[in-house]
Amino acid sequence: MLNVRILRCRSALIRECMAEFLGTFTLLLFGCSAAAQVKTSNEKNGQFLSVNMAFSVGVMSAMYLTKGISGAHLNPAVSLSFCILGKVKWGRLLPYSFFQVLGAYMASAMVYLVYYDAIMEYSGGELTVYGQNETASIFATYPKEFVTVGRSFLDQVVGTGLLLLCILCLDEKRNTPAPPDLIPPIVAVIVLGISMSLSANCGGAINPARDLGPRLFTLTAGWGTEVFTCYNYWFWVPIVAPLLGGVLGSFIYLIFIHWQLPDEEPPENLLTFSSICDKTKHVNIITEKGNEVKTAQF
């Protein structure tokens, strides 16, 4: 397809950051557009569930787009956990996170452009954070009045922990791995589950980039500094808590599952030819004597 190899970036880091940027952009474009569609139509063109579902479709699409290039973190909490687990180099953490936030910021801008008329119609021209016609929650997340800071912090820790706990097992050959080419929709379903069960207290960001990017946009787009100052400077919670939660969830996975798994081959009913190919670069035909592996080369 119009192969202009010349346009390929030399630097792997830049290529990966471009991917993280586009991936997070896609994720937020799906999600925040749905939030705008549901809110500005007073739930006539969708409902709370369809916002959850749109974010979930965004996760799937963004992962298929970028998994082959950057691993499709789309979330600084995921990047941090992967660094700690040794799956990703520490040098990637900051650049990835920056471009994830940038992608989220640009997506918010796009959503604002597309839904400008609707937002003006709905809000009566006043871009506010509080009140009946508030439109800030289309972009960033905000806590319910009655939720304490500690509670919302716990909420984000648990939500992000659950995310990491559930996705880390998906590609573990010694366990019951998901099909490698269907991990994106499966992760999307997990994210859908979390947003259906842990988004009532404070919007279920479970992703610092997903929250900070749109918040920065609303700051620059006319919602004013209130987006940061409101609820007693609450904005730091969906930034810090997910980072902590992701790491905690990863360790719970290691302790309860990963370290408990056997060393040998996966259970028979999972041993497929392709999965053999995966592990070593030969075609291995396992003989009766379980472990010992003979190799065919042509």
Added chain:
Amino acid sequence: MLNVRILRCRSALIRECMAEFLGTFTLLLFGCSAAAQVKTSNEKNGQFLSVNMAFSVGVMSAMYLTKGISGAHLNPAVSLSFCILGKVKWGRLLPYSFFQVLGAYMASAMVYLVYYDAIMEYSGGELTVYGQNETASIFATYPKEFVTVGRSFLDQVVGTGLLLLCILCLDEKRNTPAPPDLIPPIVAVIVLGISMSLSANCGGAINPARDLGPRLFTLTAGWGTEVFTCYNYWFWVPIVAPLLGGVLGSFIYLIFIHWQLPDEEPPENLLTFSSICDKTKHVNIITEKGNEVKTAQF
């Protein structure tokens, strides 16, 4: 199954156009029937979400029906983008588009026949484009009152761009491709996501055929010329904008993803025996020395 090979069309073009016709017919039959069911039952037999889902099921079914024959474009914007990307011959563009519109027209006629009583009951016998009992939106798409032409144009550009961006990566071996035999449901989910997030402004056609075919039908079926003249001749937007958007989305995909992908084999965890079969017509067993490929022939 009753093999009457004599009935096979000699011309590949005709066979493909028949497939595009039937595919778009199926897509619209699912989608517009659902729109009629929800509207005429005043949301008792469904809701906005179920219309989105029905269109999505239509996409999946139409793709399984026709992908092996015509590639299942079902959308002139997709055909145009594929021509520009060199995936399809330019000679296909116009015939495909014509039969896509024709399929959409025939599907609308079928929906009208099936839901004639319900439409009469709901509209009180008056087929109108405006007002409480309007039924035109069962077939074609119309903008909200407060949405400017430029806004709805942008909306359709973004929606169709997002579509192409998300589907072009699905069969890219060097990235993380989706299972070839599950691409239809995955594309269906992407379409569902777009209709949940970008259909509030002007109905989310993202497909000139999906909009023009039904609009032409309503013109001929008694809704009058208003279906074209209303909202200051707005009808051109869902025809032109998706064509532009599709191309833009394709280029964003090329720039951010396609041109950035490595030349060599896909990442290990995707290297399956079948996928090796796909690329060359031999069985290639990749040896330790990554790139170099030896071939077994019998």
Added chain:
Amino acid sequence: MLNVRILRCRSALIRECMAEFLGTFTLLLFGCSAAAQVKTSNEKNGQFLSVNMAFSVGVMSAMYLTKGISGAHLNPAVSLSFCILGKVKWGRLLPYSFFQVLGAYMASAMVYLVYYDAIMEYSGGELTVYGQNETASIFATYPKEFVTVGRSFLDQVVGTGLLLLCILCLDEKRNTPAPPDLIPPIVAVIVLGISMSLSANCGGAINPARDLGPRLFTLTAGWGTEVFTCYNYWFWVPIVAPLLGGVLGSFIYLIFIHWQLPDEEPPENLLTFSSICDKTKHVNIITEKGNEVKTAQF
């Protein structure tokens, strides 16, 4: 698992009929229970969509249960079409249909037992076909007042035709087949789509057994002869129309798709090792010279 091979029926026909019985029983148990749950709870424990979804889950479960034994028709209209297409022996048609109806009848009885209290509470003890508190529609399907007989007949023809059109292509190797082991969920999604788009006029039975079995049960369980006499003996429509529709849909598939498919191998991107295994009982390695096939035997 407790292998008592002695209990295996000698006759293949009886084994298959047992499977069709259990499959249709499972399908209706999911579907009618959901209908009872939604209606008797006044939509507090579900909504119209969840009834559609429950029928769809029933299709998937019933297919996994019985596909290996009887082919999982679960529907006389499917059995008839398959007989005409030569996929099933004509001798199967009547026995299959009888046990499908019987399974639907028994499932209705089970649903009645489970929801007896709720049905009594909701209906005030009066089992009626008409009126606010009617409960007959939990089991069989009934048309809307304003729908003519001809219209509902067309509705059922189109719905069942769409079903056959969409499922016949799923296992066609020369087209883009669905994964053989995922056909049940894919058929379930197609059924979901049809029930979201073609069930407003007269309940979307698209299955004579699904309608006649429950109707016979309500006749015997106290709803009286009205279940057959109501709407001027309308009950014959969901029996006859689906049979006709299924055959029509099958022929549309043959004409537009099946007869138009190439004779040679499926398109490259679908050529997987396993699918080669499927067609012939050898391992065929296709060489550069496309068609000619050489075979490796050990």
Added chain:
Amino acid sequence: MLNVRILRCRSALIRECMAEFLGTFTLLLFGCSAAAQVKTSNEKNGQFLSVNMAFSVGVMSAMYLTKGISGAHLNPAVSLSFCILGKVKWGRLLPYSFFQVLGAYMASAMVYLVYYDAIMEYSGGELTVYGQNETASIFATYPKEFVTVGRSFLDQVVGTGLLLLCILCLDEKRNTPAPPDLIPPIVAVIVLGISMSLSANCGGAINPARDLGPRLFTLTAGWGTEVFTCYNYWFWVPIVAPLLGGVLGSFIYLIFIHWQLPDEEPPENLLTFSSICDKTKHVNIITEKGNEVKTAQF
């Protein structure tokens, strides 16, 4: 990933119990959080359907987490049925069940911590089992007023029976098995179907651990003994009925399906290379003479 093999438990039983604990914890964390989110937000942040879906996502995630270690029963009724079917050693039944209940208890505690503010806000500080502002049903299940004990017992027997009937066939090679690596989402869909169709009478626990664990938590957390005494000590029903139902469903599966299946190879259209690998530890190429199998070894 931080491989500290030293932390691996020597005892397989303890490893499996840890897995059952974490799996049931995950299942309930998804499900009860969703119940809390929907109830305390007065359905503003979700609906009945999203609670069903969250439990379903919980099933999928918990199965991917633990299937490779303990088989992912997550339910004493499943453990009991598997013991009777000889799939699991009897010695596992009690330890598994205990840790399943413990996991459910801990998950309820976590949900209570996360939603404490919301529960207080909703209930006005009074933790009750009856009345408008009752919050006990966020955790355990309770019957509707008009449902008799016998009815709710039957309801749980049927629901759990349906569960076992539908999941036992999924990995049967002689039938039409589901893809081994996609069984978790398919089981999740079956659970979704059951909770959409059989949860109106008494909450559709179909799992003694899912019900007893949260009930014990509410007892200790301030809802008082009423959680056990209410509805005339109804709590025993979701404990006993599922155990019975699971066994009944298993036997219906054996009688109608399992014992009726052929001895020989699965139907052609399911014979894939990988599945051949599964059965024997050689690469078997089946020759024209159906049964006889020759083996290639390198």
